[in-house]
Amino acid sequence: MADQNYITASCKIENGLVEKDGRNLFTHAGDVGSLLLAAYQHFRLSYPKFHKMDRLSKLGWLATEVLLMDSFEQGKYEPEDISVILANASSSLDDDLKYYDSVAEAASPSLFVYTLPNIVIGEICIRNHFKGEQAFFIQGNFQSEFIQQQAAYLLANNCTKCCVCGWVDILGEEYKCVLFLVEKIKKGNAALFSAVNMDEIFNSTAK
């Protein structure tokens, strides 16, 4: 029997709300572009590269900032022992459409580089100096059981000691990001890392 793993933090960005561990931290009434910028400013983040990112990377990067804020003792882990496993439905289509519009005039390399869904993992890894396992999966809907199994395998087989996993999806004005910080230690009232608990957080509405 493998050691138990726990969800030591979660973050959700959806419907103009930014939540952490089920608590609403920020509300914004506006389109998704203005939400991402307003949340960046609200949390007093300072990372000039943010403004160059596509919206998928902004969404995933921002959620990771909130996820790790005040919750994560990164010093306990080597960079190689922290992994990132993400999934979505729309791949990078949100940026693909913008890139393809640029092709008619002059193809933009700064848009082209974001036409891969895993670039958001790269942005998160660069910011946080994570060098461990990574994977980006495409799924019609969030498959908690699969993501849980993938992360649990890595944790059980010493491929990783800590994992940021979840869902980051954006296309036009539709977006949703739910991230989980998974560690082998039980902190406070951390929930067991299970598909059921992931689904509960994924589907919950903010208090």
Add this chain to the structure above:
Amino acid sequence: MTKQTNKNVFIVADNVYSPVGNTTAANFARLKENVTGVKKHFDSAMSPLPFYASLFDAEASFSSDGPYTKFEQLLIRSIDDALKQSVIDAGDPNTILIISTTKGNISLLETEKHSPAFRERIALSTSAKIVADHFGFRQVPIIISNACISGVLAILTGMRLLRAGVYENAVITGADVISKFILSGFQSFQALSPDVCRPFDEAHDGLNLGEGAGTVVLSVDKKYAGSLKVKGGSVGNDANHISGPSRTGQELAGAIMKSLDDANIGAGDIGFISAHGTGTVYNDEMEAKALLIAGLENVPLNSLKGYYGHTLGAAGLIETIISAESLRKGLILGTPGFVNAPELYPVNVGASHKSFDAVNFLKTASGFGGCNAAVIIGK
């Protein structure tokens, strides 16, 4: 710590469907004769300038008005040939389909109106369902889109699911189709060679793109004992730059060394290396540094990009399958385009084919987003 590595994961069947040939055997036979798929193309619909790439010609007869896109037809043809060689049943609930691609049906952007129905049609999960239904797979397919390591990551994902006992068999397939979208992007990055690519050569000046598909069928069933095995692998991130590789190669080296541990072998047990070897200065230099750090600088190495171009989400599969055939036949293929290594490169690149006897080979891959992956296949 419960290590789930006691299960052997066997390679049961495979296929390479490329401009070079339609089966693994046909591809290997042509590569032995130094046939390459990379040619000069003049196609004003794709590019105002001529370009070198490995593309299917009109004789490959992809239907443009049927229910399946070219991307889906490629996957179907490749899976079909691989499944025919095995007795593995797609309809068995213990069999999982894993699909690897970077851009899937992205060429539809160039021809279709961008309606909601189009957005549904272009989604990778739609293609996956279409392909799964064609063969009667019962489980929802897994789709991996992780830049140029997608193919290697798909093999590792299959290996891990089988080791963990989630499934008994995995059909792992991957494809990418080269269209104006992809070509214009690599042109905008100035990543394409104006000629045939020259991986690891002192005159290397960029990559060629290529299209194709590859499929490998894995099983933990002991009746396949004696077949080649997927022995181990690892993935990592540079945490350095989204479009340029690590300056040191330390992170790819880390993935290689973790792969050796996972396979429970040492650097001295690797008989040859199938490198990513795209032919860009940045990639080749980083890989050479990584192999030196991992203690593999003297091990014979090749890059198959001169035969296939960079087949993106299919590359890790196609190159692993061809290298597995090398292991079976005792013939390491040469590296088209390679003549002289740059002065400071410590790696042992082979220009021409060479007979050899080895037990294991290492396949590496690296991609945008700073990702690196390695897998070890052996007897």
